[in-house]
Amino acid sequence: MKRNLLFVIPSLSAGGGEKSLVNLLSQINFEYYNVDLFLFTHDGIFMGYLPKEVNVINLPEDYKLFSLPLLYSIKELFIKGKFNLIYNRMKFALNNKSNKIVSIKEQESWKYISKSLDKLERNYDVAIGFLEKTSTYFCVDKVNASKKIGWVHIDYDQLGMNPNYDIKYFNKLSNIVTVSEECANILRKKFPSQSKKIEVIYNIVSPSVINKMANIEESLYDKHHKEINIISIGRLHYQKGFEVAIEACKKLRDKGFKIKWNIIGDGEEREKLIKLIKENDLQNHFKLLGLKANPYPYIKQADIYVQTSRFEGKSIAIDEAKILNKPIVVTNFSTAKDQINDGVDGLIVDMNSNSVAIGIEKLIKDNYLRNNLVHNLSNLKLGTEEEIEKLYKLCD
Known part of the structure; x- marks a missing residue:
């Protein structure tokens, strides 16, 4: 029965x-x-x-x-x-x-x-x-x-x-x-x-479902020479620390990096974040894309996945980025080490904009590190069915 x-x-x-x-x-x-x-x-x-x-x-x-x-x-x-x-x-x-x-x-x-x-x-x-x-x-x-x-x-x-x-x-x-x-x-x-x-x-x-859905859409990013596409996913909420991401984006832009940072998600902090984006003159560099039922093509086609959370349980978005073999930067929230082995399958950085920017810069400049992270991710068993x-x- x-x-x-x-x-x-x-x-x-x-x-x-x-x-x-x-x-x-x-x-x-x-x-x-x-x-x-x-x-x-x-x-x-x-x-x-x-x-x-x-x-x-x-x-x-x-x-x-x-x-x-x-x-x-x-x-x-x-x-x-x-x-x-x-x-x-x-x-x-x-x-x-x-x-x-x-x-x-x-x-x-x-x-x-x-x-x-x-x-x-x-x-x-x-x-x-x-x-x-x-x-x-x-x-x-x-x-x-x-x-x-x-x-x-x-x-x-x-x-x-x-x-x-x-x-x-x-x-x-x-x-x-x-x-x-x-x-x-x-x-x-x-x-x-x-x-x-x-x-x-x-x-x-x-992984089989995620990889299948990641191939549904093509050419989401209109990529220019040496431009770095960053993706983050999460509710627009204090927990996710997206104001830290905006500050990190500004630091990278001011250093001369060509950055396009997209956020998938919606929430109560949308207006606050839009104001911060304008105040820092980042309208061409930092975009709030809203909700996407299928975020996987965006992750697959990005260069780097970044999570600036203040706290998490176990982030599904990080697991999805790992499955799609993206170089990852996460802040050092209490459960970060449950998902990321620092320097092996991603980078764990301090919970501030300067550290986030340094972590991203390291991945942009260090081809060996970036390729090594991707290689290690490709060898992990990541399905949890x-x-x-x-x-x-x-x-x-």
Whole structure:
């Protein structure tokens, strides 16, 4: 008999966790598993990549009304006579306005959002909250399942969350999965009572799929003589440190290097970054390309991949750049050494614009180093499709 699995994630918009879920679902053996997916928002660039066997659960009507803009939400809820939900919708809005820390805001918001959601009718063998916070809270409070699993995709210490809030939910989970050994060590230190529950399952990446998709488009860059094309991928968010990238680009430009640096991603810092680009007169050198469902041709055709993050769990984008054999420069965030062996398959530099610029300059000037990195990358086994077996083990 097939086992019934439920995955929960806020949306399938751009992001490492979202891409990780789509990759994981593409590897599941649907002969043995029925898979439902609960999304709080039914949109995002990865929706079209879901396997056809995955059943996306319809959103409850009360939640649809609750999630409308405030005045529209109150009006529609009033018409329906949902006065308790009106109270909670207003409290939700006040919480979002008064709470300055994004992660704390999301934690505190759950008690108001949850009022608009009933328990799911179906019983599951395993329910998986595939992102920290709301996805896990939903699994614990709103799902009947024999086993419940929470997934943490990031360095927990860097999230700015209230661990006293999470421990109440972690206590009710069968397992807590994270994406790297360093992330697991951080969780064990933060939640020693949960140590035995913590498991590592690496993000699933498939070299065959990535290489196939990388060849779909040709000649994305209008390359000029001695021009260096750099690519970075990530949400336009403080975590990714793209203002450091802009400063590094300026330093390289001022030294006379012909640089074209493209960023794939979108987010709340777009306007701030556009302003910085203009202030530094980098409009012809630093471009925000927005979201791309298929970023692989951009990576393949670039000369260098750069990641200027302040913190990461395990970056899928870095793994993808490694698969496409790109020389890589990453900042020294806490989990960088989980992915890059400095000087062997990439360079790890200090978390400032000067160090990033020096690392890039080194790759531009030193042909031997650059070729050696590419050679070493080409000899690595980088596919992680077998990680799905770890999930099967937890589910069974």
